[in-house]
Structures are given as structure tokens and as C-alpha cells.
Amino acid sequence: MSLEFWFEFGSTYSYPAAMRIERASEQAGVELRWCPFLLGPIFGLQGWNTSPFNIYEAKGRYMWRDLERICEAMGIAFRKPSVFPRNGLLAARIACGFAHERWIGDFVRAVYAANFVDDRDIADAAVLTEILSKLGVPVASVLEHASASESKARLRVQTDEAQQLGIFGAPSFRVGDELFWGNDRLEAAIEWHERGAR
Amino acid sequence: MSLEFWFEFGSTYSYPAAMRIERASEQAGVELRWCPFLLGPIFGLQGWNTSPFNIYEAKGRYMWRDLERICEAMGIAFRKPSVFPRNGLLAARIACGFAHERWIGDFVRAVYAANFVDDRDIADAAVLTEILSKLGVPVASVLEHASASESKARLRVQTDEAQQLGIFGAPSFRVGDELFWGNDRLEAAIEWHERGAR
Numbered sequence: 001m002s003l004e005f006w007f008e009f010g011s012t013y014s015y016p017a018a019m020r021i022e023r024a025s026e027q028a029g030v031e032l033r034w035c036p037f038l039l040g041p042i043f044g045l046q047g048w049n050t051s052p053f054n055i056y057e058a059k060g061r062y063m064w065r066d067l068e069r070i071c072e073a074m075g076i077a078f079r080k081p082s083v084f085p086r087n088g089l090l091a092a093r094i095a096c097g098f099a100h101e102r103w104i105g106d107f108v109r110a111v112y113a114a115n116f117v118d119d120r121d122i123a124d125a126a127v128l129t130e131i132l133s134k135l136g137v138p139v140a141s142v143l144e145h146a147s148a149s150e151s152k153a154r155l156r157v158q159t160d161e162a163q164q165l166g167i168f169g170a171p172s173f174r175v176g177d178e179l180f181w182g183n184d185r186l187e188a189a190i191e192w193h194e195r196g197a198r
Numbered sequence: 199m200s201l202e203f204w205f206e207f208g209s210t211y212s213y214p215a216a217m218r219i220e221r222a223s224e225q226a227g228v229e230l231r232w233c234p235f236l237l238g239p240i241f242g243l244q245g246w247n248t249s250p251f252n253i254y255e256a257k258g259r260y261m262w263r264d265l266e267r268i269c270e271a272m273g274i275a276f277r278k279p280s281v282f283p284r285n286g287l288l289a290a291r292i293a294c295g296f297a298h299e300r301w302i303g304d305f306v307r308a309v310y311a312a313n314f315v316d317d318r319d320i321a322d323a324a325v326l327t328e329i330l331s332k333l334g335v336p337v338a339s340v341l342e343h344a345s346a347s348e349s350k351a352r353l354r355v356q357t358d359e360a361q362q363l364g365i366f367g368a369p370s371f372r373v374g375d376e377l378f379w380g381n382d383r384l385e386a387a388i389e390w391h392e393r394g395a396r
Contacts (some may be wrong), residue, residue: 046254056244062379069386115385168256181260184382188267 001029001196004174005190006162007108008039009088010169012053016070017117017172017183022105026115034104036095037162038155039170045163058180066121070183086115087123092147094128096155108189110134122135199394200229201387203304204360205306206237207286209368210251210261213314214268215381216369220303226388232302235294235360236286236353237368243361249283268381275315284313285321292326292345294353301333308332
């Protein structure tokens with residue numbers, strides 16, 4: 001049984017989860033699976049054309065304050081992005097196509113930091129190029145691969161799968177058939193894995 | 199600074215919070231304020247005529263399973279109510295009018311257990327009569343007081359206050375000006391109080 005991390009690059013609470021999940025799963029000896037997907041189509045099925053945090057004002061106001069507190073407690077930087085939600089499509093295609101590469105964790109964290117610390121446009125290929133360059137990966141071939149029709153289809157399939165699994169928000173964690181939703185449920189997901197392993 | 203517990207008797211995640219908050223606040227040496235309110239009017243402002251757990255199917259399915267896991271981990275009983283959400287109006291009027299009585303904690307817990315363990319109709323005055331009798335309080339005068347126009351107005355004022363404070367769901371906790379939403383944020387709220395007290 002692995003720990004599946006279902007995340008969306010535009011999702012606010014996915015940021016603290018992304019920053020800590022690799023270390024947390026290593027410490028617990030759990031195999032981590034990176035499962036990027038898109039929230040847009042899933043929100044669309046619920047009748048929303050943007051994040052519910054934009055639609056429901058009080059909930060949105062609370063979320064930004066809560067996220068600030070969470071990042072402070074975790075000791076990670078945070079700056080409210082000037083655009084929300086940011087379009088994570090290209091970054092998700094890269095993460096989906098290269099989910100098994102050694103650099104996936106560093107890539108995911110760098111994209112989240114670009115969005116939620118440096119307030120950069122993660123839909124911009126130049127921003128992603130800079131991130132990939134720093135990781136020392138062959139940028140041109142990675143971007144070419146991510147924009148191929150197979151990669152586009154792969155992310156669509158993974159987003160459909162998320163919906164079929166009953167995922168309605170991000171981050172979500174899956175261990176066996178058990179679903180956990182929200183950054184604050186990571187520990188419960190790891191504990192569930194430990195119970196299953198005993 | 200006290201710990202304010204904003205709850206609604208029909209709210210699922212308010213159940214585990216209600217069962218543990220009195221002991222948790224006693225252990226932390228925090229003064230607890232019981233603040234019942236109604237979610238209906240607040241949901242209504244968001245365009246919902248029932249619980250979002252009924253409107254958004256995947257979210258609802260997840261919530262019931264999550265609640266089951268939480269209750270199991272806490273070692274408290276749980277049975278999915280046959281009617282959801284139950285109407286907590288009369289119970290909230292009682293809790294609002296008698297929030298400072300010694301028996302308030304026992305009353306709140308008994309109402310939640312009736313709803314989420316015994317699957318009883320907490321809108322039924324007979325069910326509340328039974329609960330109050332067991333607590334040894336003067337049932338007739340409590341019920342009469344709860345149904346007086348002053349008590350009705352008091353709950354309305356408290357619900358308006360919840361909305362003005364930015365409360366959009368239950369349970370919510372408040373410490374000073376700081377808002378925390380969700381059963382899983384009780385510890386963070388208590389910690390915030392401890393930081394403030396230092």
C-alpha cells in the first residue's frame with residue numbers, strides 16, 4: 001500500500017501539504033505516489049466556475065488567515081498570491097508525466113513556492129523553465145513531452161480518476177481504499193497506512 | 199480571554215467537538231463559553247437550503263466516513279442519523295437561554311448523543327423533556343422560558359452575531375479576535391489562548 005498524494009497546483013492547502021509530505025512519508029517508511037490533477041473540472045461539476053474560496057467570501061477570508069497561521073506554525077514562508085487561483089495546467093502536465101522521476105518532489109515544491117511565496121505566474125512557461133533549469137533536468141525535452149497530446153490525455157485521465165475516487169478537493173490522500181481530505185489529515189492517512197501494515 | 203464554542207445541534211463535526219471541549223478546556227485552564235447558533239440562516243445567505251453535505255454528494259459521502267473514523271479514534275459511539283440535518287431549533291433556544299447553568303455541558307452532550315448515537319428527533323419536545331429530566335432540572339420552566347419571545351430573539355441575535363464574526367460553518371472556535379473552524383482546530387484554538395496568556 002502506498003500513500004497517494006492528490007494535489008492541484010492552484011490549491012492553497014495543498015501548499016503546506018506538498019512542502020512536508022515527502023519527508024513525512026520517508027520518516028514513516030511509506031511509499032509516496034504523486035498524483036497531480038485539476039480541480040477545475042471537478043469544481044465545474046459542482047456548479048462552480050472558480051474556487052469556492054472566491055465564491056463564499058467568509059470562507060475565503062477565513063482560509064487565507066488559517067493558511068497564514070499554518071505556514072507560520074510550520075516555519076515556511078507564505079505570501080498571498082495576487083491572483084487566485086493560479087492556472088496550474090502546464091505544471092500539472094509536467095508533474096503527471098514525470099511523477100516517477102527523482103526530481104519530482106523538488107519540482108512540486110518549487111512550483112508551490114513560486115505560487116505561494118514568490119507570487120509568480122506558474123502558468124508561464126518561462127517560470128517553469130527557470131524551475132526546471134535549477135533542477136538540472138533537460139528543460140526542452142521535458143516541456144516538449146509535457147505538451148504532447150499523450151501528456152494532455154494522461155492528466156485528463158488522472159483528473160477523471162480523481163472524480164471517480166470521490167475526490168472533491170485538494171489536497172487529498174489515499175491509502176488503499178481510504179480517502180482523507182485536507183492538509184490536516186496527512187497524519188491520519190499515514191496512521192491508516194501503519195494500521196494496515198501491522 | 200475565553201474560548202468560545204460556536205455550535206449547531208444539527209452539525210455533524212460539532213458532535214465530536216461537543217463531546218470533548220469541556221474536558222479539553224478544563225485541562226488547559228481556559229474559560230469555556232457555549233455559543234449555540236443556527237446554521238440555516240447562514241447557509242441560506244450562501245444560497246443553500248440544506249446542508250452542503252447534502253448538496254455536494256462526494257463531500258457528503260466523505261464526511262460520513264470521516265466522522266465515523268474520528269468517533270472511532272476518540273472512542274465515542276456514532277450512528278449515522280436517519281434524518282440529516284436534524285432541526286436543532288428548540289435545543290438551541292434552551293442552550294442559548296441557559297448557557298451559564300452548571301448543567302449546560304451535560305445538556306449539550308445529551309442532545310448530540312440523541313442525534314448522532316440514538317438517532318432520535320431532537321426537535322421533539324418529548325425527547326428534550328426526557329434529557330432535561332435526567333439532568334434533574336425543572337423541565338416545565340426551562341421549556342417555557344426557551345419558548346418565550348425573549349429566548350427566540352436571543353438565539354436570533356446570537357446567529358446574527360455568528361455571521362458578523364465571519365462564522366460560516368460549525369463547529370467554530372473563537373479566542374479573542376481569532377477564528378478557528380472545524381473539530382480538528384480545537385487544539386489550535388486552545389494553543390492560541392495559551393500564546394495569548396503568556
